[in-house]
Amino acid sequence: MGYTNIKILKFSIAVLFGILTAYYTKIELSYLLISAGITILFFLFSFFRSTRQLYQESYFGISCYVLLFLFGSITYQLKFPENQHNYFSHFITSENDLLSIKLKEELKPNFQKRFIAEVDHIISTKNNVKTAVKGEMLIALPLQPKIEVGQKLIIPALVEPIRSPLNPHQFDYSEYMKFQGIFNQIQLSEDQIIYIKNRETSFMATPRTSLLKSLTSAGFKKEELAVIKALILGDRTSISDKIYSEYASAGAIHILAVSGLHVGMVLLLLNFILKPLQQLKWIKFLITLAGIWAFALLTGFSASVVRASLMFSLIAFGLQINRKVNLINTLFSAFFVLILINPFYVFQVGFQLSFAAVFSIALFQPKFNKLWYPNNKIIRLLYQTITVSICAQIGVLPLSLFYFHQFPGLFLLTNIVILPGLGVLLISGIFVLILSVFGILPKILIDLYSFLIEKLNQYIAWIANQDAFIFREIHLSVPAVIFLFGIILSIFFLLHLRKKKYVFYVFCGIILFQISILFEQYEYASEEIFILNKSGSTLIAEKKSEKLTLYGNKAKDTNWRYFENFKLQEKISNIEFHKLQNFYLLKEKRILLIDSTGLYNFPEFNPDMLVLSNSPKVNLNRVIEVLEPTMIVADASNYPSFIQLWKATCANKKIPFYQTGKKGAFNY
Template sequence: MSYEMKPLEFISVKFSIGLLLGISCGWLFPIPQELAILLSTICLVITSLFFLFENYRKGIYFGIAAFLSFISLGIVAITLAQPKLSAHHYSRDYNQDNGFWILELREVLKPTNFNRRYIFQVHALNDSARSGLILGSIQKEDKISDLKVDNHLLYYGKVHPISPPLNPYQFAYDSYMESKGVYDQIYLNPENSIQLKTTGKSLKGWAAQIQLHIKKELSSTPLGVKEQGVLRAILLGQRNDLDPEVYRSYKDAGAVHILAVSGLHIGILLLIIRFFLKPLMSSYFGRSTSMIVTLLILWVYALFTGVSPSVVRAVAMFSFITYALYLKRPTSAINILALSFLAILLIQPKFLFQVGFQLSYAAVFTIGWIYPLLIRFWRPRNRFIKRLWKLFAVSLSAQLGVLPLCLYYFHQFPGAFLVSSMLIIPFLGILLGLGILLVLLASLKSLPDSLALVYNQMIRTMNELIGYIASQENFIIRQIPMDRPGLVLLSVIIILLVLSLQKKKFVYLCFLGIAIAGFQVWNLYLLHQNRQKNEVMILHQVASTAILYQNGDVLYVMTNDSMRIKTLVENFELNRRIQSTRSIPVPNSFYLGQDQWILLDSSGILPPVRKNIKGLILTQSPRIHLGRILEQSCPDRIIADGSNYADDIRRWRRSCQIYGIPFYSTAEMGALSLGQL
């Protein structure tokens, strides 16, 4: 394959951009399936007519029509992939009453501190065939046996919308699940669900069974618990049992991609397979046989890892590369990448909104584009330095590609990423190859303890090395604010920078300067906007009171449990660009302009108040007669935060309804801003 790349010269790249735009438009502005199909049909017919006439086929009109066709195909793909737009989705005739649901377990999610979580496929609702996905939760203390993929359940009850975040800048789990086609959730317990007889196994069911068998067999080997977690992560893509401290170290060292089976792992696996199949190449049908065997092993490995989306994406991409290697035709890595991008998104358009998909393609794209430029920039003669320079160039290219996305999603930059990559990646092939052998032997109950101990020491050494790199706090830049406009502007800056170095045209330098200025102006604008804020906000936190007061770039935190709200405060500091944070005691009253607000805690003692107060904030479930307070003080509104008992909140709401006073509960409606001062 040729490494000479000019991305927009490839038709596949142009069509990929069109498909990406179509999927994005279809997601942001959903339309009925019939209209999407009609629009796509019209575009395809017009493109076909242009193609039939040679004069138009080579003109700009055919190119525009073809580009619009891929935009319309993207709209159709994402429209058909949204379950709610299907005529058979359960939401079409669900009336929020209790019903009988037949469900099939499709995916076991990572458990939380309190619940086990699953994704179920709906088969029937009240004896009518229905479709759709539902999130299921089971409290850990409930006596329900661990469910497995393909298990069927009969559930009687309601479904509930997945709750949006109750505090500003929290992770929006409802939006994340919506991108997977899941809109509602159910709460399972022994009283409302019965496990039905499982009939047959799906592909995912077989994969889950294989993984459970591997996990069981590995647990009986001399491998340590942390080492088993890392092994299952780098080999099987399973991070549910990964030690949180180990994961944090890899993240801070800029090596977290090692813990997710992705293009890097599949690429190394492809090299290992080609090495062992090299003797076949000399036979008559050697190349064909080698390609078929390679593809078979790659897809068996995808099954072996549980058919997770990240592995399927990577295997699909390297299947195209395998076919290109078989053809032995001069081509470009970017062309193959774009073809795999088109194929994957036409089948699974929602992959576009998954962080792993974005990071994978950004990294591979920039490796294919920037790496050849860096290699031509310096050609060392020393063999060792040459290999070291190539490894450095690959790591730098990948990091430049994922930099905007990493800042947007994770808000930190691991300055030691080059060190960790250059120390670990050269030995990752050995870890993967030996890990596969170890898992196979463990599954056959033939794993020698000596081999297990050697591998255990290798993983432990890697963990210790990563831990040491991560402990160098001076190399980790945290709390970097980045929003969507900033993401776009930074991506444009990187693209224009590479183009300027590649073609050395003055116009690219001009646009680069404009992009950098735009990025600076946008950040200065956000900084100015936040410095104008003067706001009080009541957060929602279970069993705790938390009030934030922002005065420009200074944040005052009022709480009785600072550790509980540490993450909430950090998110607020990051997104509001706070320069200084101070903790002060929770007051019993405060003023917003001329309006007085009263906080009533568990003591139940009202501080001195005016005849009429603006609002009363109830915290820590005070033992009070609310009706009497409402008659005496006449507050304009009542607010109950997350520190109150649910029964008290219900009783206070009834009292407020009687007196006709607005009542607000943060447990139901989330954090509340009391407005600008």
């Protein structure tokens, strides 16, 4: 495999720790810059000192790692709007200002069209000054208008932060978008789009959009088209929840996320096409490099594709200069460069899974090759497909359990069929794409390629329907994931170095992993009360260990999609539903629910807390005088105008007021 340069690994870890420290501690950029300035001076001093000494002191190495650590923290902080002087939000003076934007990427729609847009100018309505700015934002539009990627819009500056989730364990979309470098959003109606410039239709201006349109108009069926767009161009906006769920359950979700596997196939295709240029090595290398990055451009420069493109570019360069390529060196070189360019890659799930899979293959695949290397090409292909699948699954196992809470038991059966056929599907798909762009795609090719994709979908659906082999509802905490990775690395070193201490490390990792699981179970065995935030509904949830009692108006609220994740995170095994009542004694707290009937005068029940539900028409001043509560909560079933009046009344009476629609679910 070649010599492993441990320094590249150490440099990468130093930068990574700097990024993670900045994320968890929120250190001010000014402190980091001062620290970096002092460290640079110390680094220069130790460097010049080391040039005059025969034996090196540790000062130079320490200063080097501290500097890389600080660079990691600084690059992370520089990605935030407050640290970018030309970020668009700094120049918005009022909601009457106008933004000039270009729609860059379309996201999967829900009840609205959603786009990522680049902001290039702000137009002040006060003095009619146009200011050049930078930054991206999320745009939500009605489904009806024919607005597409590439169009330029002039819109009002109704910018707001992307909201955090309002219930515990709900998917945090604001955090997800933050790691894409997007912090703000605008919700628009059709009449708020003041001006629309004609979409740029040239192929070079929006190549990915043009390719997607050519595929769409080629005549493929809906489900096959969705998979083709994901397979070739990494566009998953058309993938239905059913198809996505089936691919996830079958352990084939990597097919729909363009990554290293796809880039590797492109490299093989380019090498095959460019064989006649074998004697013109540098020309072949430059064309190969251009082809790899052209594919990355067409797939939207996703984190996994950029990582893979950089890694395969380094591999191609190593082969060009006749150097034996070490996959670990190449992987960490790509990792080091990428996280310095964009530290948010570290927090992107696709990047983590892709890196973990390749790293695991680099570690364990040589062991399998030493164990057995078949001479027969067909047997060798089958054996390597199996072993590569096992190696990749080992690496992504902790992250898969952490993010997706399931393990596909038939992943080998999936990959034995899918991986050898993926090259055919991808290469023929690129050929189909080229023909569709020039409008010369014959129907026989459309039918043939549709047939292949249809059979792929059917095979994936069959694997996904084997429920007995899909292990679901597995929850791991962050410490458990770290300990599981520690066990995997300890097993590798045990196999590689065969020393007794690594047996000890493996057992320590297993014990710590079990302790983390037991501690988590103990932590979630507590009793809690939640007044949840669900639009138009009142939901009170009482959690006692693994049992959840839900009080509400409609039994179907127990099927609220949100509860799937809530049950998993809180380790709930049973949900009971009861109709809402007016009186509760939960966790030794007396709670009175005042609903639309407006009944509250119960002298024998002295509540600690009032819950206002379904917009009761009551005089809150009088209610407070009669009941003397210590806390008032208004849930999401109330009119906004009522909530504003109640909030003012509570402020006047100096009683804490809690609005779930603003602050999220109330729990104690």
